[in-house]
Amino acid sequence: MTPGGGATCRHFHIGGECENCGNVVHIRRARRAKIAAQIERELPGLGDDERPRVLEERLREQAAIEVEDQVRRREQARAEKARHAEARTADQERAEREHAAAAAAETVRQALACEDCGQQQAGGLCEACGYQRRTEALIVEAGMVAATWSADLADQADIDAVAADVRASLAADIKRARRAFLDSAPPGELNADRIGAAAVLAFGALRMWRRRCRNSAAARWGAWD
Ligand SMILES: [Zn+2]
Numbered sequence: 552m553t554p555g556g557g558a559t560c561r562h563f564h565i566g567g568e569c570e571n572c573g574n575v576v577h578i579r580r581a582r583r584a585k586i587a588a589q590i591e592r593e594l595p596g597l598g599d600d601e602r603p604r605v606l607e608e609r610l611r612e613q614a615a616i617e618v619e620d621q622v623r624r625r626e627q628a629r630a631e632k633a634r635h636a637e638a639r640t641a642d643q644e645r646a647e648r649e650h651a652a653a654a655a656a657e658t659v660r661q662a663l664a665c666e667d668c669g670q671q672q673a674g675g676l677c678e679a680c681g682y683q684r685r686t687e688a689l690i691v692e693a694g695m696v697a698a699t700w701s702a703d704l705a706d707q708a709d710i711d712a713v714a715a716d717v718r719a720s721l722a723a724d725i726k727r728a729r730r731a732f733l734d735s736a737p738p739g740e741l742n743a744d745r746i747g748a749a750a751v752l753a754f755g756a757l758r759m760w761r762r763r764c765r766n767s768a769a770a771r772w773g774a775w776d
């Protein structure tokens with residue numbers, strides 16, 4: 552099977568000697584020899600006139616088995632490919648479903664009103680109230696820091712009293728500053744933006760206060776944090 556003149560062999564090899572065809576010829580010869588030896592072994596008394604017939608018969612059987620094998624392998628490969636395609640489709644569908652669910656959850660989350668002030672579409676907590684909460688947390692922290700400096704640390708009631716005192720005084724300061732900031736707005740301009748700005752300012756002022764506290768505490772004890 553040496554195709555020439557641009558013809559292709561069954562392996563789509565063009566011109567020259569096809570390695571696969573060469574292999575096929577080699578395999579056929581080897582098989583023929585093997586089956587001939589088998590017949591020799593199994594039927595030693597077979598006459599010379601019978602031998603070629605038996606050989607051809609066995610070769611045909613062998614060829615039929617190989618064709619069946621090939622068909623089965625091809626079908627298995629096709630089924631495997633179909634299974635893979637199915638799994639890939641299922642994966643894609645699951646990813647799309649998860650993406651859609653996440654998007655829906657995010658839409659719902661964004662639509663949630665602010666827990667603190669009820670502002671619509673605030674993602675559960677509006678920016679101003681977020682700052683307000685952080686400010687309140689800072690005030691609590693400030694009360695505890697102040698108590699470690701000036702309270703009698705062996706006296707829980709004293710610690711509580713100092714902390715409460717500092718909390719009350721800071722809260723009042725912030726409320727005053729916030730009021731002043733809001734009052735400085737021209738009438739009619741007291742909108743949500745300005746209220747939000749007041750919350751941010753309060754938080755910023757408190758953070759600065761905390762930094763000062765830490766610096767002076769560090770100076771006093773040589774370390775903090
Ligand atoms: Zn070939």
Ligand SMILES: [Zn+2]
Pocket residue numbers: 665666667668669670673676677678679680681
């Ligand atoms: Zn809010």
